[in-house]
Amino acid sequence: MKKSFVAVSIAATLAFVSLPTVADTLDDSATWQETLNQAKGQTVYFNAWGGADNINDYIQWAADRIKDDYNVTLRHVKLTDTADAVNRVLAEKAAGKNTNGSIDLIWINGENFRAMKDNNLLFGPFSQSLPNYMAYVDENARQSLTQDFGTPVDGMESPWGMAQVIFMHDTATLRNPPKSMTELLTYANTNPGRITYPEPPQFLGSTFLKQALYELTPHRKALSQPVDTVDFEKITAPLWAYLDQLHPVAWRRGQTFPSSSEEMMRLLDDREIDVALSFDISAASVQIDKGNLPDTVRSYVFQGGTIGNTHFLAIPYNTGVSAGAQVVANFMLSPEAQIKKQTPTVWGDLSVLSYAKLSNADQAKFDALPRGIATLSIEELGKTLPEPHSSWMGALEKAWRARYAQ
Known part of the structure; x- marks a missing residue:
């Protein structure tokens, strides 16, 4: 029955423009079922930052759910720096290891994504073919869904969450x-030793520089x-002047x-x-819920x-389990996984799903999420500033280290 319907649809395309979408939908469904079949029994090595217990716990929860539903084993390889994973894929390519690479999935964005894309280290495009992407993601909702720090995504990575700098x-x-x-800076001058920030190139320290x-x-x-098309010294001069004043009155004198x-937070x-x-x-x-910060x-x-x-x-080009990696990425875009992820005491990471595309039941679940005692509402988060290119x-990190690294 399916074969005859598809055949009729293909023939009809000669006369009607609107009908191919039906055939395409069937083809997409069949292709995804093939992906699910191929993924069964595969082990996906997921390289992701491992510096927060609550995020590690969430990844383990997802791994348990993916194993139960899809018979795919997710192994979390905990990173301190995502660049380490990018360099490993690059080294494998240089060594001619173009199949069965050691990394199957990477939590990534920004300069690391650009490095992988520029060096042809990515599998894809794949994200726009994921069923949950097609069903729930609205590319028009936010520029950062299609432009990753100024680099076009082009379907080469799948959105996982949204973040914004907050202070405590x-x-x-x-x-x-x-x-x-x-x-x-005024506060630091009147309260010496009470202000600091993470050391670049730790990503939050680098973000402090950009802020x-x-x-x-x-x-x-x-x-x-692109930084090489502008006058870097002129544009960044106020930043270095600022830090020259901040560091002497910062925590441990900078x-x-x-x-x-x-x-x-400690x-x-x-x-x-x-x-x-x-x-x-x-x-x-x-951290308040865990007893690591006071409730004030x-x-x-x-x-x-x-x-x-x-x-x-993102999926490296030389993975041997691209089907399993896509199944993981698709699950991470499910309403179930995104609701769990946005729960304030689990992770609190903002969902990438379009609220308008959700079912009434899933909307209600998002609406019912508790807001942690110290979690800002969407309205309270205010204006989101765009990431620089x-x-x-890298340019800011290099300049910072030249001036201030001990």
Whole structure:
């Protein structure tokens, strides 16, 4: 019956333009069933940052669900730096290992995605063919779904979540926190040793540089351009002048920096610093729930907005289990997985799904999600600032290290 219907549809395309979509839908369904069949029994090595227990727990939850539903085994390879995984794929390509690579899926975005794309290290395009992408993702909803730090996605990675920089303070010791880079410096001058940020190239430390640059430079439009096409020294001069003033009055006089957001939260809990930051909007709520922060800690954003982006899942070109990797990426886009992920005490990561495309039942589940004690609402998050072009990350990190690394 299916064969005859498809045959009629193909013949009809000679006369009618609108009918191929029916045949295409059937072909897509058949192709995805083939992917599911191929994926059974496969093991997918997922290289993802492993620096937060709650995120690691979420990945394990997803692994259990994927094993139960699809007979695909997901192994989390915990990274401290995503660039390590990119370099491994690059090394395998240089060595001629073009099949059965050691990495099957990578949590990625920004400069690491650009590096993989520029070096032809990616499998795909695949994301726009995933059933849950087609059903629930609205590419028009947010530029960062199709432009990853200025690099066109082109279906080579699948969106996984959205993040935005938030700051944290303990209301028991600081009622009115600084809400701009200028106010942060003023606070540091009057409260020496109480302000710091993670050390670049740790991603949040590099994001702190971008946040400061966006606020301080009068040449914001240049940040959307490749860094080698603009006057880097001129554009970044206000940033270095700012840090030259901040470091002498920062935590440990700017001679040592925290290694991560997690360390900043520990310092906040120990009352060594007064402001911490994170890319997870529910980070404070999660740590309060775990007993790692006092329940007087609250989140906030700067008045002029904070940087936000979308993070993705990408499949290396030389994976031997591309079917299993696609099944994992598709599950991660399911309403079930995205609702779980956005739960404030689980992860709190903002969903990439279009609310309007969800069923009434799934909308109700999103609506019913509790908001953690220190989690900002969408309205409270305010303005989301765009990421600079991906080439700015490496340039800023290199310049920072030349000036300040010990």
